[in-house]
Structure formats: structure tokens, C-alpha cells
Amino acid sequence: MKRIFASRELLLLVAIALVLGIISSRFPAFITLSNLAAVFNDTSPLILLAIGQMIVILTKCIDLSVAANLALTGMVVSLINISAPGLPIIVTLAVATGFGACLGMFNGILVWKLDIPPIVVTLGTMTIFRGTIFLLTEGKWVNSHEMSDTFKAFPRTELLGLPVLSWFAIAAVILFTIVMTRTTLGRAFYAAGGNPHAATYAGINVGRTQFWAFTISGALAGLTGYLWVSRFAVAYVDVAGGFELTVVAACVIGGVSIMGGIGSVPGALLGALFLGIIANALPVVNISPFWQMAISGGAIIIAVVLNAQANRTKGRVILKRAEHAT
């Protein structure tokens, strides 16, 4: 099984290198270090969300409310910023992460305690969160001149050559790689999705594991919410509209199985980078917007086919000895 992960990530790396090669033949400036850093920075929100989404998908769930969570948390911190412009950034970050986590917990509780299918729960909360933004603001926008300068400057602040936004993505990748591979909670996510019955026998509370998955996804979405609204210096109801599907797509391309139990942080990272590179490259290589959608869609289909292939091999594993015997 480990080999499949490794090969999937290798495959993605090759694909990314290939895409970069094609792009650079049409637009050489794309692969300069500074531009690649800019692409990574632009993809950082997607990476953060994809990591959260991956954990949720691992447990056989799906979180469609991430983009709405992002928008609502972004609006809440923007409104807080208007009423208290002097608030230290660390407090804003804590509020964003905490508030996002609460929204995630709400999803988690519904899935865990009421046993409602996650797709229905998060489809509902997605609408609720967007609706709440409208109730908070009556559809009004929070604009750049209403946000304080420190609030807007934070994700852009350069640290060792990279903007803070990029560092958040890097930190999340490192942190969650450790969590997923070195902690009991991390292993529980795999167990709960890979084989819920076996996980239950092993003493893992599947519902509670799913609850924590949603909480982590929510916290990351909340954090991204602040980074997003401050980066684009605007908050409104439709912020990141439809972004949840891009996030799921990044996971799928990254080799995360929609059936649960398979996936890794590096996979989600590479999946997000793949989409991020395509999204950033298409504007400069001058392709019709309709082709842009087709290319992203094509990449997803190919990834799903590969995933299905991977899952099939996995199913045969038990029979391997019998196969050899015949």
C-alpha cells in the first residue's frame, strides 16, 4: 500500500514537472524562482483547505462547507476589525481559527451525534453559513478602506523571502504530516475511514474521530478565511464561491480516495499545487476561458481513474497468495 502512495506522489511530481515544462516553452518567465514563489503563495489557501479536507475525506466524510466557513469567518474577523481596528493580529488569528473550528464542530456534532450523512450536513451548513453572512451584513461589502492597515498587511509581510501566507501553508504541511503519521489521532483518521468496523473493534470511536476531522477542517478554513479576506482586501457574501469543489478536486488529484482511508498530506499538497499551477499558468499562456475549465476537469477525471485503479489493486491484496498458488 505504501508503494501506491509513493508512486502516486511521484506521478504527480512528474505531471507537475511536465506541466511546468510545457508552460515554460510558451512563457519562459513562468518558471523563474520569484514567479514560482508567487504561485506557491497564491496556492497557499488551497493547500491549507486541502489538508483539512483530506483529513475529513479520510474518515469517509466530505466537508462541502469549507468555502462558506472561510467566507463567514472572513466576514466575522473583518467586522471585528472594523469595530476594533487596534486588535493585535495574534488575537485576530486566534479568533479566526477558533471561530472556524466552532463551525467545523457544528458539522462534526451533527455527523457524530445525529448520524446524518456528512454530504447532507455540510450542504446544509454551507447554505447556513453563507446566509449568516448576509444576515450579518445585509449583503454589504467590507472594503479595503474599512480594514486597518495591519489587518491587511499581515499575510503579505515577508519573512525570509516568502510572504507569511506561504509560511502558514508550509507550517500546516509540516504540522499535519507529523500529526497524520506520528500521533494516535492521525492513525485513527486512517483507521476510521479505511475500515470503520475494524476501527471500532480496535477501540476507536469512529464518530468522535470524524468530529475531530471536521473540527480540524473548520479551524483551517477559519484561519484561511482571515488570510483570504486580508489578502484580497475585501469581504462579501460570495467570497470563494464554489471553492469547496476546487478543494475536493485538489484532494482527489492528490490521490485521496473519496471512499476514505487513503490519502496523505504530501498528496494533498501536490494536488493543490497541480491545480494552483494550472490556474496561474492558464492566464499567461493565453488560452480561452472555456479551455481552462476543460483542462481542470480533464485533470480531475484522470485522477479519479487513477484512484479507482489504485483502489482495485488494494482489494486484491488479500488474495495475493491464492493468486500465486493458481
Next chain:
Amino acid sequence: MKRRTFTSLVAGMSLAAGMFGTTAMAQDNMRIALVVKALGIGFFEAAAEGAEEAAGELGNVEIIYTGPTDTTAEGQIEVINSLIAQGVDAIAISANDPDALVPALKRAMDRGITVISWDSGVAKGGRQMHLNPSSTPLIGNTIIKLAADHMPDGGEVAILSASATATNQNAWIEAAKEVLPNYDGVDLVATVYGDDLSDKSYREAQGLMASYPNLKAIIAPTTVGILASCQAVTDAGKIGEINVTGLGLPSEMAGCVDSGATKSFAIWNPIDLGYSATMLAHAIANGAETGAGAEIPMGRMGSVTLDDTGSAAMADPFTYDSSNIEQFKSIF
């Protein structure tokens, strides 16, 4: 059944009373109702201000600024019914639904009330004329002019639109391309689509800057696009090199104008719109013709000529820059 007859009787009586009232009142004061999509929206508050200005100029006009509390057609129908009962002389409405309001407005016209729509129109049968804030050719011309005004030596410009399938955006861009030959040296190098998403628009703007190093202006005829471009230009440190312009709302654009990323942008002026609607309602209530081709004066805004559908365009979109942004950013 019984109750319905009773209510209609009461309505009839109050109507009759209302009509008597009207005739009595018309001699000293004409009452024009400005009906908006919903109360409490800055844009419409500003339109009401314009209506009051027109009333002041006309002298014997009383403005009734009203509307539902939420943007529903049902709410507006209630408002219209009560205005019919009050026997106003004219209704100028920005409709929440083009068709749903037609029966109520027809009833109003049957009672001799002048009905016009403005901003957001009513179907042809439900009003005597419709006032568009602007027209496709005027908008197309304005967005190119905004860019050309700040590049005396000409140069490359690019358009950042909403989605590739947005009808109004495409019509404006077509109109802009048509007037392009009139602007010497202005070279439209690309049209890209940000889908009205901040992140995609931002990336497209970055892409434009990377692909066209000599770009002088980004024209975004959409509020999300213009803000995202402005942010992308600011982050790239190209304020002063690239002027971001197009259509936006003053409240949203104030930051961009302050930073200098946007020298000027345009949108219809709600004050002018309320003013013109009032002037037109007044003229029509006083007997102005409303057939196709009719020309109706509207005070300081000049005059409009009606087309086959009974609609007309008010003016070029109004230009906002550092000189007037402070005044308008709190309005809408």
C-alpha cells in the same frame, strides 16, 4: 366570498375618496412617489436625495420616498396598492420583478396615475416609460475613455471581465471595441475573465501584468474584478505604472482611489437617476407624450428620447475620482 366583496367595496370607497383628494390637491401640490427596491439601501437613499432636488427645482412637487423593507415583488405590490389608495399623481419605481408588478401598476394607470420605471425596469405593459441609467454604447465608450484619459501617449490596455458568458459584460465589451478606433494609440491587447471571483480575477490580473510588461491600464467593468485588479497591481508595486479603471461602487473603490491604483472609475450616479426619474414623472403627469421617438426634458440632465420599447438611457456613467470619492463613498 362575502368578505372579499366587503374589502373590494372598502377599497373602492377609499379609492374614490383618494381620487377626490387628488383632484383637490393637484392644484397646489403634485405628489410623486419614488418606489425603490427596498428601504435602507444607500444607492436608493441617494436617488431620493436627487428626487428632492428635482422637487425643489420644480416647486410644487411633493416626493413620497417609499418601498418595502425587503427586496420582494409582493412588498412592492402592497406599497403600490397603498399609493393608489392615497391617490398620488405619479409613481416612479425601481422594480424587484419586471412582470409581477404589471397588474398592480396597470391598476394605477387605470386610475389616472402616471407610472414610469427607472433603474430596474417593468415590462412594457406596466409603465409609460422606463429610464435606464445608461446604455450599452455609452458604457462601452466610457470604460475606454476612462483608460484613455490617463494615457496621453496611448499604450496597451486589457479588459478583465466577469464570466465569459455574462451577457451585459459582453455587450459592454463589444461596444468598447467598436469605439476603440476613436481613441488614437489605445491598443486593446487582451480580454480575460475573472468569473467575478476575487482569487481568479486577482490571478488573471497578475497574468496580464506578466504577459504584457508595457500594460498601461486594466479595465474591469465589474465590481469584483476592478477591486481584485487594484489589489493585484498594488501588491505588484505597479501603482502609477498601471491604472485600474472600469465600473465600481464608490464605497468599495475608496481604498483603491486613495492608494492611487485607480485614478478614476465610473458608475451611474444615483442622485442624477432619482432627479431624472422625478423630472420625467412630472413631465409625463403634466401631459408629455410617451410614444416611440418622443423626447422628454429632464431639467439639468438634458432630455431623453424614447425607443420602441418605451425606454431611454439617462447619460454616460458618472466618473468618480479623488475629487469626489469622499462625498460618494458614504452614499453607496
